Amino acid sequence: MKLFALGPVAMFPHTLEIASKQIPYFRTSEFSEIMLGSEQMLKQVTGAEPDAKVVFLTASGTGAMEATVFNCFNENDKLLVINGGIFGKRFVEICEAHNILHESINLKYGEVLSSSHFQKYSNKGFTGLLVNIHETSTGQLYNIELISKFCKENNLYLVVDAISSFMADPYDMQKYGIDVTILSTQKGLAVGPGMSLVILSNRIYEEKVKHIKSKILYFCFKEHIENQKRGQTPYTPAVRVAIEMNDMLKHIIKDGLENRLRTIKEVADDFRDKIKMTELKLPDFPISNAATPIIFPDNNAFSVYEILKNDFDTVLTPCGGDLKNIQVRVGHIGNHYIEENDKLIADLKKAISLSKGTL
Numbered sequence: 183m184k185l186f187a188l189g190p191v192a193m194f195p196h197t198l199e200i201a202s203k204q205i206p207y208f209r210t211s212e213f214s215e216i217m218l219g220s221e222q223m224l225k226q227v228t229g230a231e232p233d234a235k236v237v238f239l240t241a242s243g244t245g246a247m248e249a250t251v252f253n254c255f256n257e258n259d260k261l262l263v264i265n266g267g268i269f270g271k272r273f274v275e276i277c278e279a280h281n282i283l284h285e286s287i288n289l290k291y292g293e294v295l296s297s298s299h300f301q302k303y304s305n306k307g308f309t310g311l312l313v314n315i316h317e318t319s320t321g322q323l324y325n326i327e328l329i330s331k332f333c334k335e336n337n338l339y340l341v342v343d344a345i346s347s348f349m350a351d352p353y354d355m356q357k358y359g360i361d362v363t364i365l366s367t368q369k370g371l372a373v374g375p376g377m378s379l380v381i382l383s384n385r386i387y388e389e390k391v392k393h394i395k396s397k398i399l400y401f402c403f404k405e406h407i408e409n410q411k412r413g414q415t416p417y418t419p420a421v422r423v424a425i426e427m428n429d430m431l432k433h434i435i436k437d438g439l440e441n442r443l444r445t446i447k448e449v450a451d452d453f454r455d456k457i458k459m460t461e462l463k464l465p466d467f468p469i470s471n472a473a474t475p476i477i478f479p480d481n482n483a484f485s486v487y488e489i490l491k492n493d494f495d496t497v498l499t500p501c502g503g504d505l506k507n508i509q510v511r512v513g514h515i516g517n518h519y520i521e522e523n524d525k526l527i528a529d530l531k532k533a534i535s536l537s538k539g540t541l
């Protein structure tokens with residue numbers, strides 16, 4: 183099966199090899215070494231400061247989004263949420279569920295986030311901003327410089343869900359003053375689903391996390407950070423995924439992060455150049471290297487997705503809701519290379535003809 187989905191993604195042979203092995207016992211010094219090593223490597227690849235804290239949660243990305251909100255903020259806060267699709271809306275729902283005061287910048291499909299959206303929110307008592315830097319549901323990649331500038335000017339804590347942008351687009355916590363980065367194992371890291379990582383600046387840890395009183399147990403960051411000092415989690419982690427992640431981080435650092443990012447950009451750019459020569463269209467808004475949203479002028483996106491899956495054993499990522507028949511997304515994260523693109527384009531063309539009944 184050819185997987186161009188956005189998580190789980192096509193995995194590398196070294197990950198598949200680990201996935202076939204016995205899972206070890208984990209309350210050991212050997213496993214602690216693995217977790218401490220992963221903490222260091224994650225800080226390195228996200229540009230976190232040396233005393234940043236890393237929380238390893240056994241949860242999907244949404245669990246980490248929700249845990250971040252209630253470990254970092256409470257009823258004294260007022261958050262601004264960038265809501266440009268399914269994941270932005272999820273942050274809004276999380277604020278609602280936890281009674282945290284919030285307002286949102288609501289973007290219509292295709293509307294590009296710009297400085298004008300922020301104007302009316304300056305000096306309005308906001309304490310934090312939540313953004314999914316790549317709104318995976320539409321494919322829009324927001325301008326981190328713009329967001330970072332607004333947060334610095336207004337002294338907001340900046341929380342970035344980088345789940346589908348990490349390892350695809352350049353990212354740097356210190357450069358952009360990012361206080362929280364949320365990652366998940368099954369996207370850019372290209373390993374199994376099951377763990378999410380939350381990287382906290384020392385500032386938000388000292389000023390917020392340490393002082394927030396909450397009734398939660400399993401997702402308590404303070405408890406996780408205390409345990410991680412010795413390389414352990416309070417409860418059983420997804421051990422195999424933790425090992426796959428450690429192995430992947432070592433490969434990334436050995437190959438060089440810049441080289442990894444260059445490869446994925448080359449694959450994405452090549453695919454986009456080839457799409458431009460078909461009847462399909464690319465969106466006008468800025469997009470991530472993680473995925474190419476492609477627009478179907480004949481509104482047959484979902485039917486083409488199904489034909490590719492069922493007849494060509496090739497899985498793209500369909501869109502939900504209003505975009506179902508308009509757009510699909512082709513993932514470039516994971517084990518992909520330029521040479522695959524020609525076959526994918528050829529299969530796409532055949533599937534389009536089949537869907538129109540012209541083949």
Ligand SMILES: *Cc1c(COP(=O)(O)O)cnc(C)c1O
Nearest residue numbers: 242243244269314318343345346
């Ligand atoms: C995939 C994704 C998530 C996490 O979704 P889960 O299904 O909970 O893993 C969160 N945010 C973004 C931007 C994503 O792409």
